[in-house]
Amino acid sequence: MKKRYEAVPGEILYGKWTGHKWHVEREIGRGANGIVYLVRGAIGQAALKFADSSAVAAETNTLQSLEPVRGFSPGPFFIEADDVEKNGVIYPFYIMEYIDGLMLHTFMRSKKKEWSFIILLRLLDFLAPLHQSGKIMGDLKPENFIVSGSAHLIRAVDMGGITKLGRSVKEYTALYDRAAWHSGTREAEPSYDLFAATVLTVALVHKNEVQEVSGRIDRLVDIIDSSLVLRKAAPILKNALHGQYDCALTMKKELLVCLSGREALRKRKKQKKKLRKWPVLFIILTVVCVLFLLH
Numbered sequence: 216m217k218k219r220y221e222a223v224p225g226e227i228l229y230g231k232w233t234g235h236k237w238h239v240e241r242e243i244g245r246g247a248n249g250i251v252y253l254v255r256g257a258i259g260q261a262a263l264k265f266a267d268s269s270a271v272a273a274e275t276n277t278l279q280s281l282e283p284v285r286g287f288s289p290g291p292f293f294i295e296a297d298d299v300e301k302n303g304v305i306y307p308f309y310i311m312e313y314i315d316g317l318m319l320h321t322f323m324r325s326k327k328k329e330w331s332f333i334i335l336l337r338l339l340d341f342l343a344p345l346h347q348s349g350k351i352m353g354d355l356k357p358e359n360f361i362v363s364g365s366a367h368l369i370r371a372v373d374m375g376g377i378t379k380l381g382r383s384v385k386e387y388t389a390l391y392d393r394a395a396w397h398s399g400t401r402e403a404e405p406s407y408d409l410f411a412a413t414v415l416t417v418a419l420v421h422k423n424e425v426q427e428v429s430g431r432i433d434r435l436v437d438i439i440d441s442s443l444v445l446r447k448a449a450p451i452l453k454n455a456l457h458g459q460y461d462c463a464l465t466m467k468k469e470l471l472v473c474l475s476g477r478e479a480l481r482k483r484k485k486q487k488k489k490l491r492k493w494p495v496l497f498i499i500l501t502v503v504c505v506l507f508l509l510h
């Protein structure tokens with residue numbers, strides 16, 4: 216049986232090996248592998264995760280291996296691992312940076328659908344340094360991301376799917392997995408994540424429809440083509456679904472050009488419409504003046 220400790224707010228946990236003291240503020244989440252608490256220690260706020268010893272070892276290794284990514288970690292910074300002893304039972308845990316923000320799907324609930332493009336741009340910013348460091352996210356899905364800070368940075372909270380380039384993706388979710396859509400292999404390469412990021416974007420706007428057509432790529436493309444929101448970036452989204460990008464920054468650049476091009480076109484049309492109104496107004500004004508003078 217997995218050893219899981221259920222802490223309560225206000226409780227103080229003592230690290231058996233470090234002697235460090237952690238004051239439990241509240242539970243912030245739980246999943247298949249463990250329970251996560253917001254805690255306060257001598258270093259300030261942090262997140263504490265109770266899990267079994269093999270999960271603590273594996274997740275600790277993953278978090279530590281990610282830190283050299285340009286002094287920025289796509290996931291939480293690892294702080295330390297320890298055990299708590301309660302009634303003679305040992306409960307392993309580790310401490311990591313607390314990422315303050317909203318889970319991606321909670322964040323999107325209060326936003327317009329157009330925000331899905333901003334999320335995609337931020338996801339591409341998140342993926343670029345990770346890919347440059349020789350790894351891919353693998354299990355890319357909204358449940359694994361937090362939107363943090365006023366710049367709406369994307370940070371990952373579950374790094375279990377991180378896989379070295381060239382290997383076989385070790386963890387995935389069918390809805391975002393390109394092999395399940397018959398659109399490529401499960402080999403860890405940037406295009407695998409870019410496919411998943413695109414499905415995620417489409418699902419942020421049309422969740423039910425995407426679930427209904429799951430596995431049929433032509434129907435996914437139909438959703439994009441018939442969507443008033445997604446149509447604006449259709450060429451880029453389709454390129455990513457067809458494995459045309461192997462670099463997150465190239466996809467980002469093309470997405471920005473596509474979106475700004477459409478915006479410029481919209482502004483030009485509006486301006487043209489305004490200009491077309493002037494001759495009509497001029498004629499009306501002239502007629503009014505002539506009538507006034509004749510009177």
Ligand SMILES: Nc1ncnc2c1ncn2[C@@H]1O[C@H](COP(=O)(O)OP(=O)(O)OP(=O)(O)O)[C@@H](O)[C@H]1O
Pocket residue numbers: 243244245246247248249250251262291311312313314315318358372373375
């Ligand atoms: N460092 C953190 N900062 C803020 N919140 C966190 C942090 N780590 C985890 N959480 C929250 O706790 C939840 C569960 O954590 P996590 O995904 O690591 O658990 P898990 O057992 O591995 O989940 P899964 O069932 O997806 O494998 C997350 O969805 C997130 O809401």
